[in-house]
Amino acid sequence: MKITEIETFAVGAGWKNWLFVRVHTDAGITGLGEGTLNGFIRTTEAAIRELEHFVIGADPRRVTALARKMLDSVSLDGGHIHRTAIAAIEVACWDILGKSLGVPVHQLLGGRVRDSMLGYANGWYRAERTPEAFLDAAKAVIGKGFKAMKLDPFGTAQGFISEPELDLAEQILTALREGLPKHTHLLIDVHARFTEAEAIRAANRLAHLDLYWWEEPTTRDRQETVHAVGHASPIRVATGEMYDTVGQFFTLAEGGGVNIFQPEPMSLGGIGNSMAVAHLAQAHGSYIAPHQSGGPVATAVCLQLAACVENFLIQEHFDAFNEPWTRDLVSWHPVIDPANGHLSLPDAPGLGIELNDEVACAHPYDPRAFLNIHAEGWEKRLGQRTEK
Numbered sequence: 473m474k475i476t477e478i479e480t481f482a483v484g485a486g487w488k489n490w491l492f493v494r495v496h497t498d499a500g501i502t503g504l505g506e507g508t509l510n511g512f513i514r515t516t517e518a519a520i521r522e523l524e525h526f527v528i529g530a531d532p533r534r535v536t537a538l539a540r541k542m543l544d545s546v547s548l549d550g551g552h553i554h555r556t557a558i559a560a561i562e563v564a565c566w567d568i569l570g571k572s573l574g575v576p577v578h579q580l581l582g583g584r585v586r587d588s589m590l591g592y593a594n595g596w597y598r599a600e601r602t603p604e605a606f607l608d609a610a611k612a613v614i615g616k617g618f619k620a621m622k623l624d625p626f627g628t629a630q631g632f633i634s635e636p637e638l639d640l641a642e643q644i645l646t647a648l649r650e651g652l653p654k655h656t657h658l659l660i661d662v663h664a665r666f667t668e669a670e671a672i673r674a675a676n677r678l679a680h681l682d683l684y685w686w687e688e689p690t691t692r693d694r695q696e697t698v699h700a701v702g703h704a705s706p707i708r709v710a711t712g713e714m715y716d717t718v719g720q721f722f723t724l725a726e727g728g729g730v731n732i733f734q735p736e737p738m739s740l741g742g743i744g745n746s747m748a749v750a751h752l753a754q755a756h757g758s759y760i761a762p763h764q765s766g767g768p769v770a771t772a773v774c775l776q777l778a779a780c781v782e783n784f785l786i787q788e789h790f791d792a793f794n795e796p797w798t799r800d801l802v803s804w805h806p807v808i809d810p811a812n813g814h815l816s817l818p819d820a821p822g823l824g825i826e827l828n829d830e831v832a833c834a835h836p837y838d839p840r841a842f843l844n845i846h847a848e849g850w851e852k853r854l855g856q857r858t859e860k
Contacts, residue, residue: 473499473572475532478524478561480507480517481827483767484838486795487853489513490767492827493520495564497532503567504827506738506773507560508766511842512553519550519557532565533572536744539565543741552716555741562742563773563823570822577823578779581747588814589778591806592620592659594765595790598853601627601640603647610648616792619813620657620684623648628846632670638677645681657684657786660707663845664688664714668697672704679706685732687711695723702729710734713763716741718748725756732785736763737773750781759785768794768802772818772825775806779817787815801831 477496482489491513493505507516523542530538539562546554570577578584593613599605606623613621625641626633633641648658660683666674671689686707690697692714702709710732715721716739724730733753737746750760760783762774771791778784791798791805799805803826806815818824841855 473497473501473531473533473568474529475527478520478528480520481829481832482513482517482837483801483832484835484841485767485798486841487855488841488843489837491516491560492767492769492832493560493564494827495532495561495568497568499572501568501571503532503564503571504769504823504825505560505562505564505567506767506769507556508738508770509553509556510765512556513837516553516556516560519553520560523557523561527561532568535562535565535569538562539742539744552714552739555716556738559738559740559742562744563737563769566743567822574821576779576819576821577743577776578817581743581776581780584779584817585782586779586784586817588809588812588816589775589784590620590786590813591618591789591808591815592622592657592786593618593792594622594661594788595793595853596621597623597851598793599851601625601644601849601851603643606644607647607651610652614652614656617808617810617813618789618792619653619655620659620786622659622661622687622788624661624663624845624851626662626665628848628850630665630846631667633666633674638674641674642678642681645678645683649681658682659684659687661687662689664690664692665845666690668700671697671701675701675705675707683707685710687734688713695720695727698724699727699729702727708732710761712736712749714739718745718752721749721752725752725758731756731758733758733760734763735760737777738766738770743773743777746777747781750777750783754783759783761785762787764788765790768798768805769823769825769827771806772804772823775815775817776823778815789815797831797835801828802826803828
């Protein structure tokens with residue numbers, strides 16, 4: 473079996489764009505992947521074109537060798553974009569391998585260790601930054617069957633946060649804690665906005681609200697700061713979505729203070745590297761909770777991992793809050809069990825999901841759509857579109 477062609481589909485999904493990849497073979501089997509990277513869709517698409525000559529004519533079932541070839545054959549590390557492009561193709565090759573053997577990807581990685589996974593909602597807060605608006609939106613999340621949800625209540629604060637702004641964040645979280653079912657998990661995404669000292673101060677201020685985790689509390693430039701926050705914070709710290717090498721997770725483990733690793737399979741280079749991080753975390757006595765703010769193919773990738781990774785904690789989930797037409801974009805979506813807030817896992821061969829080309833082409837790339845958390849009112853997730 474040989475790879476004959478790579479198709480790309482840049483899809484405008486409302487507040488951001490998604491990038492999907494289909495790898496064709498001479499055996500008639502195709503594989504689906506995703507290379508979504510907020511604000512860099514066309515750049516990642518171009519990177520895939522730059523790398524495709526390394527895999528055309530190769531056997532897609534040699535997944536690890538092909539991923540390594542795409543990385544090492546370029547004598548310069550292209551970082552985040554390079555690995556996202558590799559991941560899009562690598563995931564599609566895993567899809568082909570699973571289909572060729574008639575088994576889901578998780579079966580190739582050791583088989584199921586569970587039949588469902590706790591999910592947490594994200595992308596659900598698209599209203600004004602007030603306690604009342606957040607609570608109304610959160611009640612709708614509970615109505616969909618979720619038992620956990622993530623939010624960033626800090627507006628556009630950067631570095632330090634004023635007392636009135638921190639007061640408002642506390643009021644928002646208090647409204648949720650008092651207005652939602654007792655055991656609802658509230659996860660806080662700090663979006664790397666605070667200094668080390670401010671992250672610790674804010675965590676101490678909000679700890680009484682029984683928050684599930686404190687995500688990316690400080691700068692992405694120096695990993696040492698997250699270790700310091702992890703050791704001092706009364707809220708458990710999670711991080712790693714911006715890491716693009718396995719070695720960065722080794723450094724995270726070595727620094728201590730953090731026991732929730734957040735690999736982003738697409739940014740990390742795909743399924744193989746994500747499994748490496750899971751094993752590293754397990755040896756460290758830690759858990760993984762993959763980041764996933766892309767499209768539904770990336771969701772399927774994360775849930776394949778959820779099926780077979782023992783130390784898998786919880787899965788981020790945007791799909792239930794995407795534009796309604798996205799339900800027709802792919803052939804499979806996880807189902808939420810309202811009894812426990814768990815997501816169902818894919819079980820068809822390969823990734824267990826197919827792309828509807830007609831729907832994808834009906835929603836073309838929008839150059840004005842991306843998320844900017846430093847823009848006033850970003851919580852509404854309107855993208856950066858302006859009236860013509």
